[in-house]
Amino acid sequence: MKNNDDKGNIHPEAEINKECFIDNKCTIGKGVKVGKDVYISQGTLIYGETIIEKGTFIGENCIIGHPQRDRLKTIIQTRIKKVDSTGSLVTIGEETTIRSGSIIYSDVSIGSYCQTGHNVLIREKTTIGENTLIGTNCVIDGNVVIGKNVSIQTGVYIPLYSEIGDHVFMGPYCKLTNDKYMMRKEYALKGPKIENYVSIGANAVIMPNITLKERTIIGAGSIVTKSSQNGDILIGNPARVLKKIPNDWK
Numbered sequence: 001m002k003n004n005d006d007k008g009n010i011h012p013e014a015e016i017n018k019e020c021f022i023d024n025k026c027t028i029g030k031g032v033k034v035g036k037d038v039y040i041s042q043g044t045l046i047y048g049e050t051i052i053e054k055g056t057f058i059g060e061n062c063i064i065g066h067p068q069r070d071r072l073k074t075i076i077q078t079r080i081k082k083v084d085s086t087g088s089l090v091t092i093g094e095e096t097t098i099r100s101g102s103i104i105y106s107d108v109s110i111g112s113y114c115q116t117g118h119n120v121l122i123r124e125k126t127t128i129g130e131n132t133l134i135g136t137n138c139v140i141d142g143n144v145v146i147g148k149n150v151s152i153q154t155g156v157y158i159p160l161y162s163e164i165g166d167h168v169f170m171g172p173y174c175k176l177t178n179d180k181y182m183m184r185k186e187y188a189l190k191g192p193k194i195e196n197y198v199s200i201g202a203n204a205v206i207m208p209n210i211t212l213k214e215r216t217i218i219g220a221g222s223i224v225t226k227s228s229q230n231g232d233i234l235i236g237n238p239a240r241v242l243k244k245i246p247n248d249w250k
Contacts, residue, residue, distance in 0.1 A: 014048075029065070041100070050090040053112070059100035065090045066105045068124045093130060105142070117154065129166065147196070162191030170194075171202035171220065180208045197250070215245055 008026040015033040023042040031048025047065035093112030101119040117136030129148030147166035159178040178191040190209040201220030216228040219235035231245040
């Protein structure tokens with residue numbers, strides 16, 4: 001292990017590969033496993049149980065394995081140091097980049113060759129497939145499944161209980177929602193289901209508990225209130241079908 005003079009706080013039960021680099025003022029907790037050629041930047045906090053696979057880069061001032069609410073209550077009540085606390089497993093695949101200021105809760109799985117922008121929040125019980133991009137200032141609010149080869153641009157919000165398939169594009173600042181009545185009526189929260197090869201334009205809003213079928217395209221700024229059919233192009237507020245996707249489009 002290579003590091004600067006100020007090692008920070010590395011727990012004796014952490015498993016650190018000798019070929020990784022840990023910058024100064026980092027905290028590495030009990031049960032953390034860091035693979036070969038991992039680079040952990042200054043000021044980052046990593047709590048157990050967390051596995052970081054080979055060749056991954058973690059930017060400055062990230063938090064990996066942030067305790068969930070119940071675990072945080074236990075930490076407060078028992079006054080255990082967070083560095084000695086272990087929660088649900090976090091896995092970050094090989095050759096992944098987590099940029100500065102990002103926070104990843106416990107019970108999260110991120111595939112290989114993924115990237116985040118800066119200041120990304122990923123809450124618990126989230127799974128992200130390989131080769132997926134999560135842009136700067138995105139919020140993924142937990143209990144979310146995201147497929148592989150997905151491109152999620154800057155400022156996107158994904159609420160609880162949403163599903164996103166493979167090869168999906170989500171433009172800047174588009175929003176998914178999961179609460180149809182906004183706390184004014186009892187309602188089981190349910191986010192949208194976005195199937196494979198869907199593209200959503202910038203600033204679009206997708207309402208709760210609807211399905212965007214494969215190869216649907218949503219125009220920028222549209223508000224989608226109903227499920228689509230395969231290959232629909234929808235625009236407007238409320239969004240309506242403009243036409244089917246041309247045959248020569250992907």
